[in-house]
Amino acid sequence: MTQAPEPARPDAGNAEILRSITELVEEERALRNRSGAQGPQALSAEERDRLKGLEVRLDQCWDLLRQRRAEAEFGRDPDDASVRPPGQVENYRQ
Numbered sequence: 001m002t003q004a005p006e007p008a009r010p011d012a013g014n015a016e017i018l019r020s021i022t023e024l025v026e027e028e029r030a031l032r033n034r035s036g037a038q039g040p041q042a043l044s045a046e047e048r049d050r051l052k053g054l055e056v057r058l059d060q061c062w063d064l065l066r067q068r069r070a071e072a073e074f075g076r077d078p079d080d081a082s083v084r085p086p087g088q089v090e091n092y093r094q
Helices: 012-042 045-073 086-090
Strands: none
Touching (some): 012 045, 045 086
């Protein structure tokens, strides 16, 4: 007899987002370490673009995680949260 799959845990999506954040942070650190004390100017144009992209993606991931946690806190489905455009996420005041 085949068992029915377990229902997804509400925090399963959060764990996936946190894994993505960890991977992005590791790559960001590697690029920053490569640039050393000279800063981003020591990187190639491609690496600087990648670094900026990582920063934007990290902001989006953190925003999505905050949205999901807020949805869950108020008894709503965390899966209703969605990734917001970079311009919206980048211009937040905290």
